[in-house]
Amino acid sequence: MDLDLTEEQEMLRTMARDFLTKECPKTLVRELEEDEKGYSPELWRKMAELGWMGLVLPEEHGGMDMGFMDLIILLQEMGRNIVPGPFFCSVVLGSLPILSAGTEEQKKRFLPEIASGEMILTMALYEPNARYDASGVETKAVAQDNNFVINGTKLFVENAHIADYMICVTRTQEGASPEEGISLFLVDSKSPGIKCQVIPTMADDKLCEVVLENVSVPKENMLGELDKGWRIVTRALEHAIMAKCAEMVGGSEAVLDMTLDYVKERVQYGKPIGSFQVIQHYCANMWTNVATSRNLLYKVAWDLGEGLPVAKEIAMAKGWINQAYKFVTERAIQCHGAIGLTRDHDVGLYYRRAKAAELAFGDTDFQKELVAQQMGL
Amino acid sequence: MDFRYTPEQEALRKEFADFFSEEMKHVPPELDASMEAIFDLDICWEFHKQLGKKLAAKGWIAMAWPKEYGGRDAPLIEQFIFNEVRGRYKAPGVDPIGVGMLAPTLLVTASEEQKREHLPHMARAERDWCQLWSEPNAGSDLASLTTRAVRVGDEYIVNGQKIWTSGAHRTDWGFMLARTNPEEKRSRGLSFFLVDMKTPGITIKPLYSMAKAHMFNEVFLDDVRVPVGNRVGEENEGWVASQMTSNFERSMINLFSHAKRELEELVEFCKETKWGGQPLAKNPLVRHKLAQLAIETEAGLAYSYSVVWNQIKGGLITAAPLAAGAKFLATELIQRLNYTACEIMGLYGQVADSRWAPRRGKYQNYYQQCMGLNMGGGTSEIMRNLVASMALGLPRSW
Numbered sequence: 001m002d003l004d005l006t007e008e009q010e011m012l013r014t015m016a017r018d019f020l021t022k023e024c025p026k027t028l029v030r031e032l033e034e035d036e037k038g039y040s041p042e043l044w045r046k047m048a049e050l051g052w053m054g055l056v057l058p059e060e061h062g063g064m065d066m067g068f069m070d071l072i073i074l075l076q077e078m079g080r081n082i083v084p085g086p087f088f089c090s091v092v093l094g095s096l097p098i099l100s101a102g103t104e105e106q107k108k109r110f111l112p113e114i115a116s117g118e119m120i121l122t123m124a125l126y127e128p129n130a131r132y133d134a135s136g137v138e139t140k141a142v143a144q145d146n147n148f149v150i151n152g153t154k155l156f157v158e159n160a161h162i163a164d165y166m167i168c169v170t171r172t173q174e175g176a177s178p179e180e181g182i183s184l185f186l187v188d189s190k191s192p193g194i195k196c197q198v199i200p201t202m203a204d205d206k207l208c209e210v211v212l213e214n215v216s217v218p219k220e221n222m223l224g225e226l227d228k229g230w231r232i233v234t235r236a237l238e239h240a241i242m243a244k245c246a247e248m249v250g251g252s253e254a255v256l257d258m259t260l261d262y263v264k265e266r267v268q269y270g271k272p273i274g275s276f277q278v279i280q281h282y283c284a285n286m287w288t289n290v291a292t293s294r295n296l297l298y299k300v301a302w303d304l305g306e307g308l309p310v311a312k313e314i315a316m317a318k319g320w321i322n323q324a325y326k327f328v329t330e331r332a333i334q335c336h337g338a339i340g341l342t343r344d345h346d347v348g349l350y351y352r353r354a355k356a357a358e359l360a361f362g363d364t365d366f367q368k369e370l371v372a373q374q375m376g377l
Numbered sequence: 378m379d380f381r382y383t384p385e386q387e388a389l390r391k392e393f394a395d396f397f398s399e400e401m402k403h404v405p406p407e408l409d410a411s412m413e414a415i416f417d418l419d420i421c422w423e424f425h426k427q428l429g430k431k432l433a434a435k436g437w438i439a440m441a442w443p444k445e446y447g448g449r450d451a452p453l454i455e456q457f458i459f460n461e462v463r464g465r466y467k468a469p470g471v472d473p474i475g476v477g478m479l480a481p482t483l484l485v486t487a488s489e490e491q492k493r494e495h496l497p498h499m500a501r502a503e504r505d506w507c508q509l510w511s512e513p514n515a516g517s518d519l520a521s522l523t524t525r526a527v528r529v530g531d532e533y534i535v536n537g538q539k540i541w542t543s544g545a546h547r548t549d550w551g552f553m554l555a556r557t558n559p560e561e562k563r564s565r566g567l568s569f570f571l572v573d574m575k576t577p578g579i580t581i582k583p584l585y586s587m588a589k590a591h592m593f594n595e596v597f598l599d600d601v602r603v604p605v606g607n608r609v610g611e612e613n614e615g616w617v618a619s620q621m622t623s624n625f626e627r628s629m630i631n632l633f634s635h636a637k638r639e640l641e642e643l644v645e646f647c648k649e650t651k652w653g654g655q656p657l658a659k660n661p662l663v664r665h666k667l668a669q670l671a672i673e674t675e676a677g678l679a680y681s682y683s684v685v686w687n688q689i690k691g692g693l694i695t696a697a698p699l700a701a702g703a704k705f706l707a708t709e710l711i712q713r714l715n716y717t718a719c720e721i722m723g724l725y726g727q728v729a730d731s732r733w734a735p736r737r738g739k740y741q742n743y744y745q746q747c748m749g750l751n752m753g754g755g756t757s758e759i760m761r762n763l764v765a766s767m768a769l770g771l772p773r774s775w
């Protein structure tokens with residue numbers, strides 16, 4: 001057993017932390033919340049130059065051939081800095097499914113461009129029914145000559161407004177179970193018939209409504225096999241959930257740090273508020289939440305990277321980290337007093353994102369249901 | 378023991394309810410969608426002012442005050458019934474800071490002249506007030522504040538900075554604590570002043586909340602001249618009056634009945650809204666969450682009746698430890714209620730006002746705003762300290 005990061009991972013972490021501290025200050029984060037695009041092309045280019053978009057892609061596709069744990073370490077740092085933009089959707093939701101399920105041709109066509117940052121991808125999964133499971137997929141794709149024609153509405157699609165392509169999850173057949181009859185397509189966002197609108201959200205994180213009306217997609221853009229797409233989605237979600245957990249852990253670490261700094265500095269009644277026992281207990285509880293989250297993240301992400309069966313553990317990790325991140329940010333505001341409730345204070349940036357992160361890929365109630373099922377209940 | 382209202386009180390309650398149910402038909406929907414809207418949006422502030430005028434015409438704003446100050450000498454219980462019903466309808470119209478906090482303090486501590494000058498204006502909903510207490514370095518530890526008031530002839534010249542002043546940009550007057558004796562570091566050197574917000578030297582700067590609303594302000598005071606006649610109580614003895622004001626802020630009956638109404642609306646939403654082919658209200662998880670909130674609300678309401686009863690029986694000061702308990706019970710209940718509402722909305726719980734948002738994005742607004750209740754008017758931690766020391770007789774920990 002060795003629970004330490006490798007030397008390369010330590011280096012990656014330090015490099016990422018230094019880079020993001022310098023290149024992604026909170027002023028930029030705030031600016032981009034209000035910005036229509038929601039990302040900085042300049043920061044995007046610099047991140048691409050560091051090779052981050054292709055971190056886990058094979059060298060032959062323009063990547064750096066590093067492992068899933070390395071991506072976890074990087075995402076933890078991105079969560080710490082709450083880096084705005086399409087990194088998550090392009091790399092995690094876009095490139096990983098293509099890498100695992102794409103044809104050679106699709107890999108050649110998409111991966112190098114994703115790795116270089118020239119192409120932005122996203123995944124269009126959820127719909128107005130707001131269900132997290134396969135039964136939520138109602139958008140229809142119907143074969144017509146050499147194409148499929150897609151009709152439906154996708155909701156909460158990350159950064160669809162700036163994505164070049166989206167992996168669109170569609171129903172091609174009513175199967176015996178909701179998981180059957182689902183097919184995936186790589187859809188050009190500029191195809192005729194697509195309307196996209198950013199939904200205003202608490203975290204200003206550019207979730208979109210995408211309406212597809214008779215959108216024609218060439219057959220060769222199908223990702224994986226006809227009607228068997230849910231397997232790819234499941235696998236993609238497993239990685240996406242752990243990647244989201246990494247961001248959440250990074251965010252909660254940052255919030256704990258800033259709270260500890262604050263309660264040491266802020267003086268009331270002639271002493272730092274951190275000397276009041278109730279504040280100490282809040283901090284101790286925040287710290288145990290962060291520490292448990294981090295260790296659970298590493299353990300489950302490592303298992304996943306090793307190809308071990310982890311369906312239950314992933315649901316457990318997300319269930320735990322959802323609550324932990326919300327708890328940490330909520331108590332952090334309580335420790336800060338009124339200043340923590342202002343637009344100008346950083347803690348609120350995290351508090352809002354903690355709620356958004358919970359909702360991504362399954363809120364706590366949904367994860368608990370999955371855990372119960374995995375327990376044979 | 379008898380938990381019933383008398384037939385007269387029942388009738389009064391019905392009269393209030395009928396009035397509010399009619400008036401609140403015209404409420405701008407923005408008011409309900411954000412806790413901060415009343416100070417943030419013109420249309421909401423206007424509604425508050427207009428409703429205030431109507432309440433004043435009915436003589437309901439200051440029922441329990443003596444007649445000579447614009448009240449009608451009604452028993453305190455009638456005032457509480459009014460508060461409860463108003464909370465239930467989530468109606469503005471009563472200045473929470475002037476009528477809610479300052480007026481009772483003035484009734485006890487102000488000079489005859491001050492009472493005649495200010496109370497009738499409040500009863501007629503003509504003047505709204507803000508509270509100029511907190512400073513950047515004096516929050517929970519209010520007694521450490523440093524805004525300085527120096528007496529020169531018939532005036533005090535005030536210099537310093539206040540912060541978190543809710544509604545300073547809307548209101549007409551403010552009540553302020555300032556240091557008149559710099560030798561005394563803590564509460565002993567403070568005086569209590571009434572300040573016309575249009576006095577030269579007052580600069581108001583907005584502070585935006587997490588939900589992007591303008592409710593808070595910073596208020597800068599540069600050589601602001603306050604007539605000696607606007608000092609309430611003796612010089613250097615403002616602390617006693619200020620402590621009274623804090624206690625008046627905390628009976629919370631309206632907050633509990635507000636919570637009850639919010640819960641009913643949430644229940645209604647869950648009955649109406651289908652998810653996965655059936656109403657949300659059929660989902661066992663949702664049912665348990667709603668039931669839990671109902672239990673907590675009922676317990677809180679029952680407690681708040683006991684606070685009210687003790688206030689009527691023993692006075693607002695003796696009931697202070699109980700009121701401190703009501704404060705954190707009520708605000709933390711409202712926080713849980715909003716968190717739960719967001720949980721029930723699932724993915725939609727994060728959507729802000731738009732065509733995708735349930736109830737105009739209210740719950741995500743409240744999600745960002747509800748913790749303010751845990752701080753404003755004394756934090757939950759300070760309230761628990763007060764319960765521990767005042768109600769339970771434990772040694773002070775601070």
Ligand SMILES: Cc1cc2nc3c(=O)[nH]c(=O)nc-3n(C[C@H](O)[C@H](O)[C@H](O)COP(=O)(O)OP(=O)(O)OC[C@H]3O[C@@H](n4cnc5c(N)ncnc54)[C@H](O)[C@@H]3O)c2cc1C
Nearest residue numbers: 334337338508510511516517541543749752753756758775
């Ligand atoms: C919505 C809202 C409206 C407000 N409106 C006004 C207004 O109109 N006018 C005005 O003057 N002020 C107003 N305030 C300010 C309010 O009174 C202060 O926020 C409050 O007194 C706490 O002060 P602080 O924010 O500086 O936090 P701090 O006092 O710095 O507290 C930070 C943390 O330390 C804890 N703490 C401090 N001392 C102790 C202790 N002894 N034991 C245990 N824990 C402790 C607190 O509970 C809190 O968790 C408002 C605040 C809010 C949030």
